[in-house]
Amino acid sequence: MADIPSSELGAGQTLAVRAQALLAQFGKLPVLMLIAVTWLGFMLAVAILADLITPYPYTQMDLHNRLSSPVFMGGDWAHPLGTDELGRDVLSRLIASIRMSLLIAFGATIIGAVIGVTLGFVAAHFRGFIEQIVLALVDFSAAIPFLVLALAVLAFFGNSIVLFVCLLGLHAWERYARIARGLAISGNAQGYSAAVHQLGASPLRLYGRHILPNIASTLIVSMTLAFPEIILLESGLSFLGLGVQPPNTSLGNMVGFGREYLSSAPWIMLAPAFVITITALCISLVGDGLRDKLDPTLT
Amino acid sequence: MLHYLGTRLLRATVSVVMVVTFVFIVLRMSGDPAVVIMGADAPPEAVDAFRTAWGLDQPIWVQYLSFFKAIFSGDLGQSMRDGRDAVAVVLERVPSTLALTVPAFLLNVGIGIPAGVYAALHRNTAIDRFVMVMAVTGFAMPSFILAMLLVLVFSVNLGWLPSAGQDSWLNAILPIVTMGFGGAALLARFTRSAMLEVLGQSYIRTASAKGLSWSAVVWRHALQNAAIPTVTIIGFMLGGLVAGAVVVESVFSWPGVGRLLVVSVSNRDLAVVQAIVLMIALTMVAANFVVDILYGLLDPKMQSQTRPARA
Amino acid sequence: MTASQMPLLSAQDLARTYSIRRGMAGRVTNVRAVDGVTLTIARGETLGLVGESGCGKSTTARLVLGIERPDEGQVRFDGAPMPGSGSPGWAALRKRMQLVFQDPLSALDRRLPVGLQIREPLEIHRMGTPAEQNARVAEVMEEVGLQPHHADRHPHALSGGQRQRAVIARALVTQPDLLVCDEPISALDVSIQAQVMNLLVELQERLGMGMLFVSHDLRAVRQISHRVAVMYLGRIVEEGAPDEILHAPAHPYSQALVSAIPHPGKTARRIVLQGDPPNPADRPPGCAFHPRCPVTAMRCRTETPLLKPRPSDGRRVACHVAQGEVAPGHVGQLELS
Ligand SMILES: Nc1ncnc2c1ncn2[C@@H]1O[C@H](COP(=O)(O)OP(=O)(O)OP(=O)(O)O)[C@@H](O)[C@H]1O
């Protein structure tokens, strides 16, 4: 499946050479891709530097300055993106939200990939009955809208940020499981896998050291494709008041609270809505580009 | 074909069993089901009655079996809020939800498929680009944001349409448009790539080389073959529609099942949540089963045991 | 039997049948890939196994290594029965028996530098400290004729011959007692084949390990082997010293194989085999070779000949005619060209 032409993944290259090649590639990207990558880099920087660049603490209230407009709607530069109903600086909240949302999405994507890949490998290794169980689980989670399952779990177990991240992690596990199983089976049919097996290697070594690196590019592509979905899911649940809870804030959570002030202070909701949409767009653009480059067989 | 039907039926059954098991496990893991379902401040006699009725004093596998029995006799406990039968509470909301989802689904299919086909046939034209931009936007913009933007424009600024409630048919327009757009975008994108793939196949080139007119080629060969993957994605879209209903009904305060679910989750009205989850899950399994059958009817080869991954 | 007399490897009556299901209708075809193979390999001895494609050579190799379990028969290594594939005992045995594959490119993980892959068996079997492992890798690389800087290369950055040297190095790094080579040169360019053959001959002599050398090329087998077994449709039909088989093949199939070897200035006529190529899913009764045999007698169609020493000169051959049990059938089928 994931047959990457070996010449493309230059082998004897040192890291420096690879980095250079990467930079050169960056220069050759289509404009749209360039913009997308730049935006994502910007978001990442914002998330990492949140504490340094935030103009105010994101929970700090300024009751004299409630619902003040952003600069482009006649406000002043003290609050470039305006303030919310409690006089909290929207820009500061946006920065904190970006960090929270990205953190959750990263955590959840990684959890999903780990679970999915593990189960996929287990299915590929044991085949037979165990494989059927995994496939039935895959069918099950593909058949039911994840939002509904998530809501059920949140209803029964209540909410905490850890549970929430784990829950979102379950979002795309079946996709990774399916990919990992398929690729591991075809990997197992290949010579190198038989060779390593006959060296006496444990399954752990075979899958961890050999098969995983060989299918990594496909997995990374599908992680990139699932990442925006998780951002959207997180913001959807938080919007419904069932995700991130105050005093924490996330992008969806901001939109949700901004909804009350849609007519009087639309900027509260517009700023995070813009960030969500553009970020999801950029990640899927980059994901599509990566897919075309690394693994055109993936849908 | 019979074999195919058999395996599909088996898989659907397995899915049903897994759904029920999932709810059973979640329920057991979150505490004493009697208390969870009846609510913490339910009268002790009621809780005891519930325990006996559900056989909670029995060994776990007996409980598991009677859980099945309870589910298929439609007895899913009472709503915590008004003590009414949970299933009845849910069922009375179904028409409202259908009033949104059915038109939205028609909109999905009615716009998405023609747009995708058109874009594929006119690849790299302005219209193709437009369709793709809309499709990508439809994916990246979550329905709650689209919903709020529509409210901002059509209710707040223009004042044309109401933003919440269920007072007249005008109330339904914005929710339907919101749900219709996202699904149509997804479907357009998918149809386009399915069409492009089919058009690139050798038999299409052969057919047109044999002198069949292009429109005949498109109608007779390309559309039929592109329909196969498209049907699969429609099954997947139903799930999106349900999820969309949850969000959109909440935004527009539309009294459907989705909003009921969100409210019940917030209130931890677990009997209702359980009833909704089971109903949605069973509907989805049934819908996927139908899609599988359609798929089997459409795919002339019928040799593939597994249907392609849902994109 | 003392330890030194006991063969390194002995296989008794190995049989392996694969079931292949065709399509969804699910008709199962049984392919008897190996059908009663008995062989032994002594320490320091090379046994060559020849036969045409599909006759079950690779399957025999897998059975001998314990990678697959035979349906019938038994493999004993160093006197002890072969543990089940994947079991700890089996895994531990891997450092004593190794396999060299036909296609070196697919036998290597193309994501890893070959140096790491050569080292891997040492890591798996926890042999030595990291420093000792490095030293051993350098040593074995030199033995197989690889330059030290090749260690950092990925497989596709090596030539075909270098890759196969890397595979051989990986197999030898644990100093195994038995090396199984499954067509180690047939995927290589003709120009490199001789080099790799010479390397294998030299390594076998120097390291003194037992070796099973599988090939469809009788000349290659002859160059390296102390003893040769000829295989046809899952059975060994003749076994003996390389020169005997090459110069005076006893079995009609061996005769056909030998006659197919091109020789400069060769005058002998080439025997072209009649009939369909063998199909292990549809094994003829009696001697499996009889439909193509130029000297088929009546008895060959019904009774399977056993591999046994022939009365006249003690050579081991499974053929009623060669054993002198029946008179050769009509020679008319022998097509001379
Ligand atoms: N895993 C398997 N499943 C089903 N059939 C198999 C399997 N492995 C081998 N066979 C069949 O068994 C027969 C012998 O195969 P084997 O690979 O041992 O032949 P071979 O002598 O090594 O041939 P070659 O020279 O082409 O490598 C063939 O007909 C093959 O199709």
Ligand SMILES: [Mg+2]
């Ligand atoms: Mg072979």
